[in-house]
Amino acid sequence: MPARLCSIEEATHQAYAIFQELAPQNLSELDIAEFNQHHEEFGFIEDSEPDNSWQEFVSLESDLEDFVQVLVGIEYEDDDEVLAKILISRDLDAPFCHVLWKQEAEENI
Template structure:
């Protein structure tokens, strides 16, 4: 039986919703203010194939589970370079929810 997968767009939106819910507890007040004031004009939410760093942080097998997970980056595009506030690994498998966030330090 194959897994029931959400669309990439649905998983990306879910990751962003989780980011918004937890940002105040995991980012500095200055970073929250910066994101809130600049996200309308310069914010981005970018989905991609999970990078190699996840296998060192969580039990993630890129070869076996690549279709079931996406990586979502949330940040701002600014003149000095992108500011990434969170990198999120989220499951697309509706029967096996999972999310792990690496926050900006």
């Protein structure tokens, strides 16, 4: 039986809600202040197909086609600053979410 999938837009909204809820525990006060100050003008929430780097962080039994990758950050003139990279399931019967926060991403470079 095929999975019951929510839309990419719904999954993206859910990922952003998770970002807002968990950001205070996972980002620096400076990052949060910058995002709050600039998110209306320069903030971005970008969804895409999951890239292959997720295999390094999570083992998935489901197809990557059932997931959305969401980037949340601030777009500056010279560079984008990604605050969170989120992998979220679109499968309504198998909820899953994993967030890579800015500090974690910098440690893995």
